[in-house]
Amino acid sequence: xxxxxxxxxxxxxxxxxxxxxxxxxxxxxxxxxxxxxxxxxxxxxxxxxxxxxxxxxxxxxxxxxxxxxxxxxxxxxxxxxxxxxxxxxxxxxxxxxxxxxxxxxxxxxxxxxxxxxxxxxxxxxxxxxxxxxxxxxxxxxxxxxxxxxxxxxxxxxxxxxxxxxxxxxxxxxxxxxxxxxxxxxxxxxxxxxxxxxxxxxxxxxxxxxxxxxxxxxxxxxxxxxxxxxxxxxxxxxxxxxxxxxxxxxxxxxxxxxxxxxxxxxxxxxxxxxxxxxxxxxxxxxxxxxxxxxxxxxxxxxxxxxxxxxxxxxxxxxxxxxxxxxxxxxxxxxxxxxxxxxxxxxxxxxxxxxxxxxxxxxxxxxxxxxxxxxxxxxxxxxxxxxxxxxxxxxxxxxxxxxxxxxxxxxxxxxxxxxxxxxxxxxxxxxxxxxxxxxxxxxxxxxxxxxxxxxxxxxxxxxxxxxxxxxxx
Numbered sequence: 001x002x003x004x005x006x007x008x009x010x011x012x013x014x015x016x017x018x019x020x021x022x023x024x025x026x027x028x029x030x031x032x033x034x035x036x037x038x039x040x041x042x043x044x045x046x047x048x049x050x051x052x053x054x055x056x057x058x059x060x061x062x063x064x065x066x067x068x069x070x071x072x073x074x075x076x077x078x079x080x081x082x083x084x085x086x087x088x089x090x091x092x093x094x095x096x097x098x099x100x101x102x103x104x105x106x107x108x109x110x111x112x113x114x115x116x117x118x119x120x121x122x123x124x125x126x127x128x129x130x131x132x133x134x135x136x137x138x139x140x141x142x143x144x145x146x147x148x149x150x151x152x153x154x155x156x157x158x159x160x161x162x163x164x165x166x167x168x169x170x171x172x173x174x175x176x177x178x179x180x181x182x183x184x185x186x187x188x189x190x191x192x193x194x195x196x197x198x199x200x201x202x203x204x205x206x207x208x209x210x211x212x213x214x215x216x217x218x219x220x221x222x223x224x225x226x227x228x229x230x231x232x233x234x235x236x237x238x239x240x241x242x243x244x245x246x247x248x249x250x251x252x253x254x255x256x257x258x259x260x261x262x263x264x265x266x267x268x269x270x271x272x273x274x275x276x277x278x279x280x281x282x283x284x285x286x287x288x289x290x291x292x293x294x295x296x297x298x299x300x301x302x303x304x305x306x307x308x309x310x311x312x313x314x315x316x317x318x319x320x321x322x323x324x325x326x327x328x329x330x331x332x333x334x335x336x337x338x339x340x341x342x343x344x345x346x347x348x349x350x351x352x353x354x355x356x357x358x359x360x361x362x363x364x365x366x367x368x369x370x371x372x373x374x375x376x377x378x379x380x381x382x383x384x385x386x387x388x389x390x391x392x393x394x395x396x397x398x399x400x401x402x403x404x405x406x407x408x409x410x411x412x413x414x415x416x417x418x419x420x421x422x423x424x425x426x427x428x429x430x431x432x433x434x435x436x437x438x439x440x441x442x443x444x445x446x447x448x449x450x451x452x453x454x455x456x457x458x459x460x461x462x463x464x465x466x467x468x469x470x471x
Contacts, residue, residue, distance in 0.1 A: 028365025
């Protein structure tokens with residue numbers, strides 16, 4: 001018992017020392033705020049769920065109490081939270097000079113210590129160029145037909161079912177597309193239930209970091225462990241039985257690994273594959289589910305969207321022809337609709353950076369070594385920029401062309417780390433909407449609840465009945 005007591009006391013001392021080492025010396029005036037309890041900080045308040053599209057209560061309360069930039073402490077780290085559009089934009093533009101990408105230790109355990117978000121400089125650019133080989137403009141043009149075919153097949157199957165839970169169904173549909181491109185994954189013939197493992201992973205992604213059996217965080221780590229085990233096995237199989245031609249992105253990664261002058265390691269390659277699979281699994285399916293919810297709630301938007309897509313079909317020589325890249329680029333209202341959907345969805349609700357040196361901003365000092373958390377929902381729901389910001393209004397984007405991020409729109413991040421898969425996500429959304437509104441009608445069987453953690457939001461239980469438009 002004595003040895004156990006000494007061990008516990010020693011462990012607590014180590015935690016306390018690490019805690020204070022994480023607070024770099026400050027030589028200036030910090031932004032206002034509270035660091036909460038020792039060690040715990042304000043972590044419990046931060047993880048409180050939110051059941052609306054509004055800014056999380058944690059951030060909103062502090063914006064009202066302090067200013068657009070405030071300090072807090074989360075999971076043992078001192079953090080500056082920014083809801084200021086100009087400062088957020090400045091942070092993204094100063095990547096690698098004043099700031100660098102950073103994640104809390106608990107995130108790195110989940111996403112992988114060698115994940116692309118934690119890498120910097122040449123290695124990050126190297127991996128980015130690799131991924132662009134898959135998601136670049138030319139690749140997307142070639143993928144358009146395949147995405148449309150998979151979407152039509154899924155919609156046809158859903159129309160034969162009594163009802164469909166949209167979040168789950170769209171997740172599997174999108175994973176059919178990207179899983180095939182990334183690792184030649186075939187959900188119907190594979191013995192691996194990758195979707196089940198990712199579901200466990202995502203539920204604990206933004207959760208209180210207690211790693212005990214039964215907690216969401218523990219289940220998340222177990223989900224990652226199973227997926228990484230599968231990827232490692234696939235890598236070994238492909239090494240022992242090399243393919244004559246590249247059939248997916250994993251083959252391309254393996255070729256890079258085996259090249260003479262490579263700087264790629266197996267650990268980095270596997271974390272890259274994991275992160276790409278995760279991104280394809282969760283984010284776009286969330287946006288599509290919310291898009292259907294908005295279509296149902298806003299008949300005027302549905303009418304204009306349908307008219308745009310039916311006009312495209314009427315202009316074809318043969319109505320049965322598939323979508324072309326020219327048609328895709330011509331969809332003005334569709335892109336307005338998508339911009340508004342992702343503005344409210346806030347798919348990337350938290351973006352972390354770390355200050356590389358002391359930074360003076362608006363009379364305050366952000367000490368070198370402190371984390372900075374950019375909060376896109378506060379930007380996207382700013383009433384100064386967006387009139388009636390919680391109202392779905394795709395017409396607010398009329399005449400506005402977005403090429404990347406701006407001070408007031410950062411749904412896919414910003415700066416040199418702007419989401420590489422943003423255009424791929426838009427292609428999937430556009431193709432789904434095209435097939436959906438031109439060929440099908442639907443009714444809501446059960447409306448879902450929006451449950452937003454500080455990270456992702458989950459439209460739970462959104463069931464619809466789909467049938468052919470002209471049945």
